[in-house]
Amino acid sequence: MRRIPQYAALLVYLVFLGFPLVWLLSTALKTPQEMASLDPAWIPREPTLANFAAAFGEQDLVGAGLRSLVVALASAFLTVAVALPAAYALARYQGVLKRIALGWVLVSQVFPFILIIIPLFMVMRELDLVNTLAGLVAVHVTFTLPFALWMLQGYVRSVPRELEEAASVDGAGRMRAIVSVVAPLLAPGVVATLLFSFISSWNEFLFALVVLKDPDVMTLPLTLVRFTGPEGVARLGPLAAASLMATIPSLIFFAIIQRRLRSGLMAGAVKG
Amino acid sequence: MWVLLLPALVPVLIFSVGPLLYGISLAFTDAESGRNHVTSFAGLDNFAALLGDDDFWQSMQVGMIWAVSVTALQFLASLGLALLLNERLALRGVARVLAMVPWAMPPVVIGLMWRLVYHPDAGIVNSTLGTDINWLADFTWALPAVIVMGVWSGMPQTTVVLLAGLQTVPRELYEAGAMDGAGTWRRFWNITLPQLRPVIVAITSLDFVWNFNQFSLVYVLTQGGPGGRTRLPMLFAYEEAFRYGFFGYAAALGVAIVVVVLALLGVYLWRQLREAS
Numbered sequence: 001m002r003r004i005p006q007y008a009a010l011l012v013y014l015v016f017l018g019f020p021l022v023w024l025l026s027t028a029l030k031t032p033q034e035m036a037s038l039d040p041a042w043i044p045r046e047p048t049l050a051n052f053a054a055a056f057g058e059q060d061l062v063g064a065g066l067r068s069l070v071v072a073l074a075s076a077f078l079t080v081a082v083a084l085p086a087a088y089a090l091a092r093y094q095g096v097l098k099r100i101a102l103g104w105v106l107v108s109q110v111f112p113f114i115l116i117i118i119p120l121f122m123v124m125r126e127l128d129l130v131n132t133l134a135g136l137v138a139v140h141v142t143f144t145l146p147f148a149l150w151m152l153q154g155y156v157r158s159v160p161r162e163l164e165e166a167a168s169v170d171g172a173g174r175m176r177a178i179v180s181v182v183a184p185l186l187a188p189g190v191v192a193t194l195l196f197s198f199i200s201s202w203n204e205f206l207f208a209l210v211v212l213k214d215p216d217v218m219t220l221p222l223t224l225v226r227f228t229g230p231e232g233v234a235r236l237g238p239l240a241a242a243s244l245m246a247t248i249p250s251l252i253f254f255a256i257i258q259r260r261l262r263s264g265l266m267a268g269a270v271k272g
Numbered sequence: 273m274w275v276l277l278l279p280a281l282v283p284v285l286i287f288s289v290g291p292l293l294y295g296i297s298l299a300f301t302d303a304e305s306g307r308n309h310v311t312s313f314a315g316l317d318n319f320a321a322l323l324g325d326d327d328f329w330q331s332m333q334v335g336m337i338w339a340v341s342v343t344a345l346q347f348l349a350s351l352g353l354a355l356l357l358n359e360r361l362a363l364r365g366v367a368r369v370l371a372m373v374p375w376a377m378p379p380v381v382i383g384l385m386w387r388l389v390y391h392p393d394a395g396i397v398n399s400t401l402g403t404d405i406n407w408l409a410d411f412t413w414a415l416p417a418v419i420v421m422g423v424w425s426g427m428p429q430t431t432v433v434l435l436a437g438l439q440t441v442p443r444e445l446y447e448a449g450a451m452d453g454a455g456t457w458r459r460f461w462n463i464t465l466p467q468l469r470p471v472i473v474a475i476t477s478l479d480f481v482w483n484f485n486q487f488s489l490v491y492v493l494t495q496g497g498p499g500g501r502t503r504l505p506m507l508f509a510y511e512e513a514f515r516y517g518f519f520g521y522a523a524a525l526g527v528a529i530v531v532v533v534l535a536l537l538g539v540y541l542w543r544q545l546r547e548a549s
Contacts, residue, residue: 003361010356010367013349017370020424023396024385040399082283089281101281108288109478110533112485114509115295115526118519122303123291142287149284203378205488210514221380225492236394243381254376 028052028240035237051241060215061242064223068202071133071219075140076197079148080190082141087152088178092161102153105146116142117210124211136211136219140201147200148193155189156182195253203250220246298523305517318524328525330500331508332532337415338504339484342422346483347476349423350430355460357431358438375428383492386421408494414501418490425489426482430475437471438464473544477537484533505529 022042027035029047055061090098120139121130129135159182167177205221212218215226224246227239302314322328357368374382389395390407398404407417441464449459465472487506490496496503496511503511505525513522 006356006359006361007363009352010361010363013353013356014363014367014370016349016424017367017373017427019396020385020389021370021373023389027388027394035394038393040394040396042396082287086281086284097281101284104289108292110481110530110537111292112506112509112526112529113487114506114513114522115530116291118298118303118513118523118526119291119294122519125307138287142291145284145288199376203380205378205380205492206510209491210510221378224380224384236388236391239384240388243384247377247381250376250378251373254372258372258375 024240024244027236028244030237032237051237052245054238055242055245058227058238058242060218060223061220061227064218064220065246067133067217068220071136071140072198072201074133074137075144075201076194078137078141079144079197080152080194083145083148083152083193084190087149088156088182090149091153091156102150105150108146113143113206117207121210129211131212131214131217133217136208137201139207139211140197140204143204143207144197144200148197151193151196152189155186155193158189159185192257195257199250199253295523296527298520299527300524301520303519303523305514305519311520314520318521319528321521322524322528327500327503327508331503331505334415334501334503335484335505335529338419338422338486338490338502339480341419342426342483343476343479345419345423346426346430346479347472350427350434351472353427353431354434354438355464357435371431372428374425377425379425379488380492382421382425383489386424386493390417409498411498411501414494414498418493418502421489421493422483422486426479430479433471433475434468437468441467469544469548473541477540480537480540481533484529 026042026044028051029044029049031044031046031048031050034041034045086101090101117139120142124130124135124138127135129138163181163185164177167181168174203221205225208219208222212222215223218226224239224242227235227242299318300314300316301311302317303309303311353367353371357364357371377385387408390397392398392404392406392409395407397407405413407413445463445467446459449463454462484504485506486504487510490502490504491507491510494502496507506529509522509525509529512518512525
């Protein structure tokens with residue numbers, strides 16, 4: 001009996017959290033005729049996958065998806081390549097510099113994007129990187145770096161220093177010790193950071209909006225926003241279908257790393 | 273030590289610290305986007321101009337209403353959900369997964385999804401409530417509508433942190449409370465909340481900063497309209513910088529926002545610390 005109010009409350013939450021998602025799915029499955037009717041229904045009268053096919057038929061969207069993939073992969077690998085040595089150094093050495101660096105990671109969260117994107121934009125204009133995917137990759141690395149650094153140095157710290165020292169005592173050099181002892185233990189953390197960086201870049205909208213002006217180089221989020229043209233309602237179905245498909249990579253990767261991300265956020269929140 | 277540490281940190285400096293310092297310095301110049309414009313030092317001119325700019329004050333007001341209400345509602349909703357998820361209820365797994373989904377979704381998709389929800393003809397809100405309102409273009413309703421989306425999209429992080437906090441509250445405290453005859457409400461008020469306090473302070477501070485700096489969700493949903501009613505400070509800064517090309521002015525706006533956010537956080541954290549001790 002005591003449980004009844006609790007279940008009622010849980011139901012309210014399920015409805016609030018779920019209804020926009022259900023509506024997105026429902027819109028994606030509706031025919032253009034049904035979209036035009038003035039009495040929208042939760043469950044499509046004649047469910048169709050035509051909207052998904054239509055989304056794939058849009059040259060813009062497929063190309064944008066591929067460009068997003070290239071940018072996200074490049075950003076993820078570059079972020080980890082830049083962050084890993086720094087994370088190792090920060091986790092292993094004590095001192096003022098370390099505290100400054102970790103403080104920086106936290107402080108950088110407070111600063112609004114505008115203070116980062118304007119200078120980057122000015123530098124990129126000098127280097128002719130505006131409107132290029134390479135330019136966007138550079139910006140994505142910049143904005144993912146602090147959190148990637150935070151995640152990675154946590155993983156390095158969880159590898160006991162004694163293991164590394166034991167390997168050194170056994171006659172392995174410092175590099176050998178790192179490669180054969182630390183690297184395998186660090187691999188899951190590196191993968192998690194790669195996936196996190198990939199999601200950040202794949203989902204990112206604002207920096208892409210500033211850097212990419214030409215529709216021919218736009219990434220998926222930008223193309224999605226441009227998708228609803230003056231035709232209005234008729235294009236909402238394919239838009240919903242494309243939005244769902246754009247979410248799939250993030251959703252899968254997120255499912256893999258969410259446990260690690262949760263503990264990372266927890267550490268950040270408690271220490272912050 | 274230093275020799276080993278520095279090469280590893282140089283890329284971080286180039287990519288992360290450098291741009292920010294450069295950005296802050298731009299706030300004291302008259303930088304513009306035009307290629308032929310010669311940038312010169314402008315002292316505090318940009319800040320003086322900001323203080324006299326009605327659009328600036330309007331966007332700060334919208335930003336405050338948005339950030340405070342989203343943070344507060346997010347906290348209350350997430351606390352309720354975290355308490356429920358902490359109980360042994362059926363459907364708990366479903367709710368847990370559902371509550372995490374917004375975290376993984378691209379902000380653009382969240383914005384587009386809510387545009388479908390609020391769509392005046394094809395949307396579900398009007399047909400469910402029997403209303404005929406163009407939610408996102410209505411001077412009264414646009415901001416509340418956007419705030420609801422903000423609460424929805426930010427619940428995962430807050431819920432996760434609060435739930436983790438709840439699970440660290442020692443069980444013995446509740447047992448002791450039950451022996452003293454404290455009811456559910458008393459136990460919540462006298463045990464759960466005080467124990468959660470550090471976590472609550474941390475996550476609401478983080479949420480407030482994130483919300484105040486929000487851009488993508490609202491840009492996709494309303495582009496700041498109608499008539500600037502949902503133009504958050506970041507949307508204002510984006511327009512100044514990349515629509516009108518006033519880089520120095522937009523940078524000054526960024527600095528002003530940092531100062532406001534840090535000042536508010538400072539007061540909030542100081543009061544919390546004082547009450548805790």
